[in-house]
Amino acid sequence: MPTPNTTAPAINDIMVRLSGQISPEIYSRGIHTSVWLDLPKQEAWPEGMGTVLKVLTMGRSLPRTTIEWENVTPSVSPVGGDQGGACIPPVQRLELTNKFAEYNLQQTSLESPDICLLDLVTAFQAEQQLSHMMEVLTENTRQVWINRNRSEYIRLCPNKFIATETGWLEPIAAAAGSTDNMAFAASLPTQNLTGGHLKRIYARAIRAGAGKKSYGTVDGRPTFMAITGMETSEAIAQATEYRQDLRWSDRVPELLTPLGIEKMFKGFWLADDVNPPRYTTTGTGAGLRFVEVAPYIWSGTELVENPAYETAPYEDTIVFHQEAVRHVIMPPAKNYGQLKFDPQSYRGDWKWLNIQHRTDNPDGNYGFFRGVFASGTKPVFPQYGFVIRHKRCNLPIEASACAA
Numbered sequence: 549m550p551t552p553n554t555t556a557p558a559i560n561d562i563m564v565r566l567s568g569q570i571s572p573e574i575y576s577r578g579i580h581t582s583v584w585l586d587l588p589k590q591e592a593w594p595e596g597m598g599t600v601l602k603v604l605t606m607g608r609s610l611p612r613t614t615i616e617w618e619n620v621t622p623s624v625s626p627v628g629g630d631q632g633g634a635c636i637p638p639v640q641r642l643e644l645t646n647k648f649a650e651y652n653l654q655q656t657s658l659e660s661p662d663i664c665l666l667d668l669v670t671a672f673q674a675e676q677q678l679s680h681m682m683e684v685l686t687e688n689t690r691q692v693w694i695n696r697n698r699s700e701y702i703r704l705c706p707n708k709f710i711a712t713e714t715g716w717l718e719p720i721a722a723a724a725g726s727t728d729n730m731a732f733a734a735s736l737p738t739q740n741l742t743g744g745h746l747k748r749i750y751a752r753a754i755r756a757g758a759g760k761k762s763y764g765t766v767d768g769r770p771t772f773m774a775i776t777g778m779e780t781s782e783a784i785a786q787a788t789e790y791r792q793d794l795r796w797s798d799r800v801p802e803l804l805t806p807l808g809i810e811k812m813f814k815g816f817w818l819a820d821d822v823n824p825p826r827y828t829t830t831g832t833g834a835g836l837r838f839v840e841v842a843p844y845i846w847s848g849t850e851l852v853e854n855p856a857y858e859t860a861p862y863e864d865t866i867v868f869h870q871e872a873v874r875h876v877i878m879p880p881a882k883n884y885g886q887l888k889f890d891p892q893s894y895r896g897d898w899k900w901l902n903i904q905h906r907t908d909n910p911d912g913n914y915g916f917f918r919g920v921f922a923s924g925t926k927p928v929f930p931q932y933g934f935v936i937r938h939k940r941c942n943l944p945i946e947a948s949a950c951a952a
Contacts, residue, residue, distance in 0.1 A: 583775060583807050583819045584694045588701070589870055592879045593924060599653040601876075603926050607645035608757070615640060649927045653878065655894070658688055660917035682898070685917055689896035692921055697875060698825070700925040701866065702935050704873050706730040707752070711739045711938035715748060729930055732937055734836040736829065741780050741865050741938040743787065743813065749867055749934050750815045758932040761871040763801045763817060773804070774816040776865040777824040779943050784813065786943070803870075816867070826860035826940065838862065838937070863940040869932035878922035894922035 594601075616638040623634055660681070668674045702708075706729045709716035717733040739745075750772070753759070759770035800810055804817055811818040823843040830837050841860040844851050881892035892899075902915035909915075 582694045582698075582821060582823070583809075583868075584697045584821070585690055586807060587773070587803075587868060587870065588697045589874045591874055591876055591926075593653055593876045593922075595879065600650060601924070601926075602648045602650050603928065605647055605649065605927075605929070607647060609642050609644055611640045611642065613640065649930075651876075651924045651926050653876075653922060653924045655878070655920065655922040656692075657918060657920045658685075658692070658896070659919075660685060660898075662914050662916050664914040666913065682917075685898045685919065689898070689919055692896055696921075696923070698866070700875070701868070701873055701933060702825070702864065703727060704729045704925060704927050704930045705866075705933035705935050706931055707934040708732045709934070709936050710735050711737045711741060711745055711936055713739050716745065716936065729927070732838065734834055736836070737862050737938045739939055740783065740941045741776065741863075741936060743784055745936055745938070746774060746784075746816055747814055749936070753867065753869075753932065753934065756931050758869055758929075761869065761929070761932070763804065763870070766799060766812065766815070769815050771801075771812070771815055771817060773819055773868040773870075774813070774865060775819045775821050775824070775868050777826075777863050777940070778820045778822065780824075780863065780865060780938075780940070781811070781818050781820055782943055783941060784818075785811070819868075821866075823857075825864040826857055827862040827864075827937070828856075828860055829862070861940060862937055865936045865938065867934035867936075869929070871929050872927075872933040873930060874926045874928055876924045876926050892920065894920055896921045 618638055620634050620637075668678075671677060706719060708719040708730055710733050717735050719730040720733050722728040722731040753772055754770065758772065762770035762772055764771060800817070804819075807819065809817050809819050826841045826843075827838040828841055830839055841857045842854055843857045845854040845856075846852075878894035880894070881889050883889055896919040898917045898919045900915055901918050902912050903909060904912045
């Protein structure tokens with residue numbers, strides 16, 4: 549009796565066979581996409597520059613002391629008069645500043661389960677099943693970039709506020725060894741997001757210089773983007789004191805029109821995030837830590853909505869600025885002289901790999917899909933971004949008894 553090959557990997561049959569009665573149609577469930585997939589600007593990682601880069605940002609400058617003014621008088625002789633007269637006014641030399649910020653190239657990858665040729669031959673509607681499998685893989689690519697873009701924006705944003713009844717708690721210095729640019733105060737949010745919070749943020753964004761790179765102007769005012777949960781956005785729209793401030797606009801910037809954005813509130817385009825970051829907490833006092841709650845969890849072999857996400861008490865609203873950070877993507881692999889390489893994308897494009905091996909895969913009968921991701925996040929003007937961590941309140945049901 550031949551000895552079975554014990555070195556080959558275990559291959560699970562993921563294809564469905566004709567058992568009982570199966571309708572000809574095959575359906576797949578998806579996850580809703582997000583504005584975080586389309587909004588962030590991208591550029592290519594420069595070739596031959598290593599895996600760590602620095603970005604130079606020129607700082608703002610104003611005179612250190614009060615500017616002196618003097619009356620203009622005719623030039624006179626230095627004897628008994630002012631030296632220079634009208635030709636030499638008072639002067640104060642400006643100071644020009646700059647700073648460097650470092651960012652890294654990072655990578656990760658995803659792989660599908662192994663797929664065997666013989667499993668495909670005997671599977672029910674194999675091509676249709678594979679088509680839906682590719683939809684699932686593509687969906688994973690989208691989610692990787694959505695989560696990456698959003699988490700990197702929050703990490704590099706220095707303006708991290710905790711919402712309170714009187715306004716907010718200011719950010720604090722990040723812990724030693726942390727890659728965050730500032731951190732949230734170790735305190736629980738005590739207030740849901742209000743229009744008043746956004747009005748204060750708007751003023752601070754203007755003073756930070758964000759108006760120069762905004763999404764255009766409406767009625768002469770620079771406009772920004774506020775990305776918030778659907779329930780939070782609706783709560784602001786329903787609030788009595790803000791109903792007159794909220795309006796729909798037919799002058800939505802061209803970049804935002806495909807995203808279905810049409811609501812404007814006091815200089816902010818309101819964008820709904822289907823799965824905004826939500827949190828619970830552990831510890832108290834200085835040991836307080838926010839723990840992010842995933843919107844989906846595994847229940848056995850099925851990915852389902854997470855009940856804890858629906859009841860999580862805290863949520864982030866993010867003021868997105870298109871010039872705050874840029875996502876620098878590793879360019880596709882190329883050949884170098886006589887060194888020939890297979891085409892490789894680092895954007896999470898799925899490539900079929902059928903790697904032949906003398907003992908593991910001698911006949912090339914199985915393979916898998918693999919997606920590789922590589923990018924860095926360049927901090928351009930991170931001070932233009934704001935994150936407000938606030939309480940999350942459910943919308944009122946507004947139910948009433950049926951008429952008699």
